[in-house]
Amino acid sequence: MFSTVLIANRGEIAVRIIRTLRAIGITSVAVYTESDYTAPDAAPLHVRMADQALQIPHYLDIEALVAAARASGAQAVHPGYGFLAENAAFARRCAAEGLVFIGPPADAIEAMGDKIRAKRTVSEAGVPVVPGGIGADLETWTDFPALIKPSAGGGGKGMVLVRTAGELPEALASARRTAEAAFGDGTLLIERYIENPRHIEIQVLADTHGGVVHLGERECSLQRRHQKIIEEAPSPFVTEAMREGMGAAAVEAARSVGYTGAGTVEFIVDGVSGDYHFMEMNTRLQVEHPVTELVTGLDLVELQVRVAAGEPLPFGQDEVRLRGHAVEARVYAEDPARGFLPTGGRVRALREPTTVRVDSSLAEGVVVGSHFDPMLSKVVAWGEDRATALRTLDRALAETTVLGVTTNIPFLRALAGHPDVVAGELDTGLVERVLPALEPTADVPDDVVAAAALLFHNAPPATDPWEVADGWRVGERAWTTWRLESRDGVHEVAVRGLPASGAEVRLEPTGVMSARAVVEGGELAVTLGARSLRFVVVREGDTVWLGREGAAWTLTRHRIGDPGDRPGAAGGGDGIVRSPMPGTVLLVKVAAGDQVSEGQPLVVVEAMKMEHTVTAPVQGTVTELPVRAGQPVDMDAVLAVVSSEE
Structure with a gap:
């Protein structure tokens, strides 16, 4: 049995492998890249759990992984899944270095990694396969509906469903482009599509x-x-x-x-x-x-x-x-x-x-x-x-x-x-x-908005009181109006009294409700009328995060003069174009001063193997363009501003 195993992977699968290695008495060695440390004080969990951890330039760097295994004294390498788990060259390189690849032989990886070869191999062994074709069969296929697949592919990339002969030429061209881009191999096969x-x-x-x-x-x-x-x-x-x-x-x-x-x-x-x-x-x-x-x-x-x-x-x-x-x-x-x-x-x-x-x-x-x-x-x-x-x-x-x-x-x-x-x-x-x-909506439930307002009312952020209070009455407790911004817009909630001991909340169209709110151990206990709710809660300054029953919401105090547009929108009537997701700017298709039409592509953002094209929300001029290709951006970061003549 091995004494030390290097895990050539990250995330939950690395953590899962480490747990088993620990249970059977094997030293675990983790690897990580600079990208894993997206915050200096936040080591990834697999690094925290492993007995050793070594930095490598990239998870696809075979030589760096082999060197890390040698440096750690590992006798074997577990590839997890993804990355190099089905890479025959990695398996062979480990063997050449005297490392045991915890997986199948390289020949088996190659035989099953090529879909065309795999079908032929198992068919000869008597395993039933879907009727299909390769090469010249692609252009003359007549058994529809049919499914086009990249031979070297996986994960559904490049798969195209074709229902008629008329769709076939364009579908083949599209699938081939995707296969070449994703796998470096444009070889395709076609199979009968099985309904349901x-x-x-x-x-x-x-x-x-x-x-x-x-x-x-x-x-x-x-x-x-x-x-x-x-x-x-x-x-x-x-x-x-x-x-x-x-x-x-x-x-x-x-x-x-x-x-x-x-x-x-x-x-x-x-x-x-x-x-x-x-x-x-x-x-x-x-x-x-x-x-x-x-x-x-x-x-x-x-x-x-x-x-x-x-x-x-x-x-x-x-x-x-x-x-x-x-x-x-x-x-x-x-x-x-x-x-x-x-x-x-x-x-x-x-x-x-x-x-x-x-x-x-x-x-x-x-x-x-x-x-x-x-x-x-x-x-x-x-x-x-x-x-x-x-x-x-x-x-x-x-x-x-x-x-x-x-x-x-x-x-x-x-x-x-x-x-x-x-x-x-x-x-x-x-x-x-x-x-x-x-599909859930972006709408924030009224009880969540009320809970956030009560939390702020218990301990208001330091601010100009005139931005919060909307007046007072002689002989009565004053109502305080909180304007809270979420993904679906700005909400107004009026609160009076002390939430910890007893208060009232006014929220349209619900009306006035009695309310209590107490924070205990990272949880917010809220009573609204006859309802009792508990939230996991975190608050930092003007922003509060609330979670309950698997759902989560973020609300930010909306100050007077702040724009009221939905913050998550990729574009809006004001011409501000925001990133729909955190990622990296892949392409910038315009320059400041360009005239653009509504719907024209402006910026392409890439994240987690997905590309998203952000378009102009209105016709007009690109007056601001604060991003460049290769730049990381947060969700809702401003990518461009398009000013219309109106």
Whole structure:
């Protein structure tokens, strides 16, 4: 067994690997880059937890990672997922340096990394594949609807659905451009598109002694733009006979390439007939592996390490048992109310549930930047049955609060509670179909606005009193009006009395309510009329962050003379153009003094693998342009000002 393992990754997967290494007595070595330290006083969680930590220039720098492993005395490298986890060159470089790559052989990575080669290989092993074509078949394909895929791709990038022959030429050109840009390889394949498909994958494990087993399936059909959101094990659709057949096919797929370690064979499944076809194999640990761990009682990372150290699997296929049901929800730094744009910021307060499994990279004080994938954590719930697991997941998400960084938690709760999801009627297009009903609005509830006003009224910020008070009456307590700005505009709340002992709140159209508010241990206890509420709360000067039941809001005191426009808007009637997300300015398409038309692209902002083009809100002249290409910007930072002639 190894004494020291270097983890060539970051974030929640690095933290998760460190926990297992610690449990089995192995020294963990973390790596980090300058981008991880977005604040000098906020070391990332995986660095805090590791036994050692070494800086590298970039997570894709193979030579720097190998040098770090040598310097730390590590005998093995765990790549996690993403970055170099499926990079055959990295696996070979580790081997050349005498380091054990905790993953499959480089040849297996290459065989399964090329979708065309992978389909041919598993088909020859008797595994059913989706009918498809390559090369000249692309131009003459007649079986529609069809799906175009980059051969070297993954994560849904470059996939294009084509329903008619007339759409084919343009779709091929678009997919090829995307494939070349994303993967450096424009090779494409085309497959018959299965309507209402389910995405079901089989977890496999293989040792170096010829042992190969599967650990059942995971249902991964809840996706948005081909990215998984909620996963579960086992699938509510798969029968015992299907599980046996798909499991055997997955084992044969692994055997066909001499696979070792943990891997996942993905199938596209007809949601009516149950017919299944090989889609691809991910030659690494999957993000959703915790649901398999919870229903099998196995630690996949420990098994990966033991297999890499040469040990045989400690069990056979007949000994694998599935117990209960597990569901995982991915918490992302993204804003569903803004079209799921990436977000960011400093984590000012954090509450994570203790009754379920949470794989997380979050800690108070950590700054979520725009350099890496937006996934922050995974909340994973187990129950004796599926209904119990879903209820437990919802409670756990309601107990999760992240202040300072907008997340998708309210969306996750809405999705997990959707009737089709509860009924197990899933397919890969479900999320897009029901999305309009699930997207939360930017509106701040009245009780949240009232709570913020009471908090300010308890301890007003130092200010000119004439900016706050709106008058007084002889013989009565005076009303104080608080103007609070949030993403949906400026709210006015009148308060009189002392919130700690008893006050009144006047808020249109609700009217006057009795109120109390007390801050205790980072929480705000509020009574509004007959309602009692508790918020996680942080206040800094004129800004307050409030969180409750998975949702979070930010309100700022609005001073007289401040603009009343919605702060999060990318553009407005005043011509101020703001960044819709924290990130880096990729392109500046205009210059100060240029005449522009309404809707004309001005600036392209890039963050977390996503580009967003910001356009002119009005026709006019670019009078201010304070940004340049390569410059980092915060959310709502002013990118440009367009002055109209009017």
